[in-house]
Amino acid sequence: xxxxxxxxxxxxxxxxxxxxxxxxxxxxxxxxxxxxxxxxxxxxxxxxxxxxxxxxxxxxxxxxxxxxxxxxxxxxxxxxxxxxxxxxxxxxxxxxxxxxxxxxxxxxxxxxxxxxxxxxxxxxxxxxxxxxxxxxxxxxxxxxxxxxxxxxxxxxxxxxxxxxxxxxxxxxxxxxxxxxxxxxxxxxxxxxxxxxxxxxxxxxxxxxxxxxxxxxxxxxxxxxxxxxxxxxxxxxxxxxxxxxxxxxxxxxxxxxxxxxxxxxxxxxxxxxxxxxxxxxxxxxxxxxxxxxxxxxxxxxxxxxxxxxxxxxxxxxxxxxxxxxxxxxxxxxxxx
Amino acid sequence: xxxxxxxxxxxxxxxxxxxxxxxxxxxxxxxxxxxxxxxxxxxxxxxxxxxxxxxxxxxxxxxxxxxxxxxxxxxxxxxxxxxxxxxxxxxxxxxxxxxxxxxxxxxxxxxxxxxxxxxxxxxxxxxxxxxxxxxxxxxxxxxxxxxxxxxxxxxxxxxxxxxxxxxxxxxxxxxxxxxxxxxxxxxxxxxxxxxxxxxxxxxxxxxxxxxxxxxxxxxxxxxxxxxxxxxxxxxxxxxxxxxxxxxxxxxxxxxxxxxxxxxxxxxxxxxxxxxxxxxxxxxxxxxxxxxxxxxxxxxxxxxxxxxxxxxxxxxxxxxxxxxxxxxxxx
Numbered sequence: 046x047x048x049x050x051x052x053x054x055x056x057x058x059x060x061x062x063x064x065x066x067x068x069x070x071x072x073x074x075x076x077x078x079x080x081x082x083x084x085x086x087x088x089x090x091x092x093x094x095x096x097x098x099x100x101x102x103x104x105x106x107x108x109x110x111x112x113x114x115x116x117x118x119x120x121x122x123x124x125x126x127x128x129x130x131x132x133x134x135x136x137x138x139x140x141x142x143x144x145x146x147x148x149x150x151x152x153x154x155x156x157x158x159x160x161x162x163x164x165x166x167x168x169x170x171x172x173x174x175x176x177x178x179x180x181x182x183x184x185x186x187x188x189x190x191x192x193x194x195x196x197x198x199x200x201x202x203x204x205x206x207x208x209x210x211x212x213x214x215x216x217x218x219x220x221x222x223x224x225x226x227x228x229x230x231x232x233x234x235x236x237x238x239x240x241x242x243x244x245x246x247x248x249x250x251x252x253x254x255x256x257x258x259x260x261x262x263x264x265x266x267x268x269x270x271x272x273x274x275x276x277x278x279x280x281x282x283x284x285x286x287x288x289x290x291x292x293x294x295x296x297x298x299x300x301x302x303x304x305x306x307x308x309x310x311x312x313x314x315x316x317x318x319x320x321x322x323x324x325x326x327x328x329x330x331x332x333x334x335x336x337x338x339x340x341x342x343x344x345x346x347x348x349x350x351x352x353x354x355x356x357x358x359x360x361x362x363x364x365x366x367x368x369x370x371x372x373x374x375x376x377x378x379x380x
Numbered sequence: 381x382x383x384x385x386x387x388x389x390x391x392x393x394x395x396x397x398x399x400x401x402x403x404x405x406x407x408x409x410x411x412x413x414x415x416x417x418x419x420x421x422x423x424x425x426x427x428x429x430x431x432x433x434x435x436x437x438x439x440x441x442x443x444x445x446x447x448x449x450x451x452x453x454x455x456x457x458x459x460x461x462x463x464x465x466x467x468x469x470x471x472x473x474x475x476x477x478x479x480x481x482x483x484x485x486x487x488x489x490x491x492x493x494x495x496x497x498x499x500x501x502x503x504x505x506x507x508x509x510x511x512x513x514x515x516x517x518x519x520x521x522x523x524x525x526x527x528x529x530x531x532x533x534x535x536x537x538x539x540x541x542x543x544x545x546x547x548x549x550x551x552x553x554x555x556x557x558x559x560x561x562x563x564x565x566x567x568x569x570x571x572x573x574x575x576x577x578x579x580x581x582x583x584x585x586x587x588x589x590x591x592x593x594x595x596x597x598x599x600x601x602x603x604x605x606x607x608x609x610x611x612x613x614x615x616x617x618x619x620x621x622x623x624x625x626x627x628x629x630x631x632x633x634x635x636x637x638x639x640x641x642x643x644x645x646x647x648x649x650x651x652x653x654x655x656x657x658x659x660x661x662x663x664x665x666x667x668x669x670x671x672x673x674x675x676x677x678x679x680x681x682x683x684x685x686x687x688x689x690x691x692x693x694x695x696x697x698x699x700x701x702x703x704x705x706x707x708x709x710x
Contacts, residue, residue: 068519070515070519106519109515109550111546111549112542112545112546112549114542114543114545114546116508116538116539116542117507117508117511117539117542117543117545117546118508118546119508120505120507120508120509120511120512120539120543121508121509121511121512121515121543121546122512123508123509123512124497124508124509124510124511124512124513124514124515124516125512125513125515125516125519126512127492127497127498127509127512127513128447128512128513128515128516128517129516129520130512130515130516130519132512147502147505147539148505148508148539151501151502151505152498152500152502152505152509156498157704157705157706157707158483158704158705159480159483159484159488159490159498160479160480160483160484160488160490160492160498161478161479161480161481161482161483161484161490161704162481162703162704163480163490163491163492163493164492165707166707196705197705197706199706199710219708220707220708221706221707221708248710294710295710
């Protein structure tokens with residue numbers, strides 16, 4: 046056990062899984078960097094420095110730097126997975142799904158079903174997401190709902206270093222394609238993380254806080270935004286249960302249902318826009334199942350339906366914050 | 381020499397296999413064309429008739445460690461790779477006993493045990509997957525190679541250009557085998573491919589390239605063999621462009637108004653790989669007319685049986701709707 050960052054926890058999971066299974070390979074842009082240049086090998090160690098050091102331990106046969114060709118290398122990862130390897134492909138920004146959507150959506154997600162269950166596709170796609178770095182509209186989206194909408198994919202949204210490490214190990218050992226969504230603003234978050242290898246099952250939500258007045262479901266970095274709101278609301282005498290689903294496919298509906306049955310109030314906090322995202326999805330699932338248990342309308346706290354702006358003042362307005370979550374919760378308990 | 385009473389040599393066996401394979405494909409597709417016109421085929425089909433020498437000349441070189449990626453024009457390549465005729469027919473009829481349990485259909489024939497990979501509905505998408513198969517076989521060090529069939533339309537897909545480059549950068553054991561039948565759906569290559577030279581685009585990434593008459597089994601066999609041997613020996617990727625005739629439309633039901641009057645009749649007259657094959661082996665005394673006739677009759681019976689089996693077979697059970705989305709529990 047030691048204090049590790051989210052970034053280091055992910056790197057440790059990659060290293061431990063590569064040691065455990067020689068068929069685990071890494072594919073992506075600048076995972077090492079430095080190929081074909083006059084300077085250092087492993088110059089970057091990943092666009093977000095997550096894979097730093099793995100080149101030295103595993104060599105270029107297992108840490109495969111690619112040209113800037115997301116469609117080709119994502120397709121190669123799909124093909125390699127179907128052929129028995131366990132590739133971990135890195136899509137630098139989830140926004141770039143735009144150029145390799147066919148390979149993820151038409152190939153990876155449908156492979157097993159289309160061919161009548163003949164194959165396993167143990168592919169992990171690591172990608173990054175989220176606003177807050179003034180990177181603008183094409184490098185800041187949260188597309189978890191989009192990934193979730195495609196049958197055949199599993200989707201993981203770790204909010205802490207501990208969860209990131211354990212869920213990534215599970216993803217790599219899983220026999221289905223998994224989209225593993227890392228929030229860039231969490232890379233520097235630190236907490237106690239076991240040194241040894243461990244896994245966290247998919248489909249088991251984490252109950253972050255417990256309280257009887259309102260249920261809050263939040264994803265990825267929004268878990269921390271919601272937690273800040275929950276702590277502040279406690280001082281006002283409002284007690285919330287905060288649930289982090291950790292995976293959206295499979296989704297732990299049981300934990301959400303149990304809590305909403307007890308509180309009768311649900312708020313979903315998501316960093317994606319309000320349409321066709323996880324907030325709408327979870328709202329619909331709960332409304333269908335537990336309408337009679339609800340004491341107030343389900344509320345969503347999301348950014349507005351606009352692309353992510355780059356200017357820091359606008360980006361701050363765009364993102365849900367604790368104050369907005371608190372205002373919505375207060376409204377609900379007054380009903 | 382293959383006459384009766386003489387011990388069959390390896391060469392005889394290979395020739396018989398090639399003839400049997402091409403004739404099976406032709407018979408299967410001609411019969412399917414007739415059945416489709418008669419309203420007996422319950423799915424959309426893209427026929428391979430005319431292109432038989434391509435898949436057959438390639439598969440003659442492929443062993444069990446090798447991968448063969450195919451396109452939506454899938455029946456012929458699946459037959460050439462050795463997939464079960466009845467299972468292919470049942471997949472076209474969308475039956476439970478089909479290669480993909482009736483969930484894929486004609487454009488998605490796939491047999492994982494044969495490393496017959498994923499007839500792909502998206503034009504060109506398979507080029508990237510083929511790089512992955514090549515990565516896997518090289519990772520295992522089993523000496524496998526990958527041949528990826530692509531149509532002329534695929535050359536205009538970005539992912540194909542990316543895959544050429546990736547295969548070259550990683551020096552993968554993959555052969556990009558283009559079947560240029562002159563049309564991407566209804567649009568001619570002369571219009572759609574600027575420069576009208578598929579192979580030249582492969583040359584741009586430094587791959588060895590070859591152009592070959594895809595209606596000549598022996599030419600395809602020799603050219604594909606060279607490319608496959610190079611990949612197997614660690615020589616990296618290459619590209620083979622085969623000029624092939626397409627005897628039917630893009631899909632069945634296609635009125636083919638984009639083709640010149642008499643075009644198909646002329647192709648059938650002058651560019652039929654089976655006619656050329658028969659002339660060559662009979663002229664050289666390698667096989668006899670009686671042998672070929674015997675093979676033809678046997679194939680006709682096999683195709684008849686496959687089709688009648690498929691027509692009578694059961695559809696997938698309702699529970700199949702929800703199965704095989706994931707390998708694990710969800």
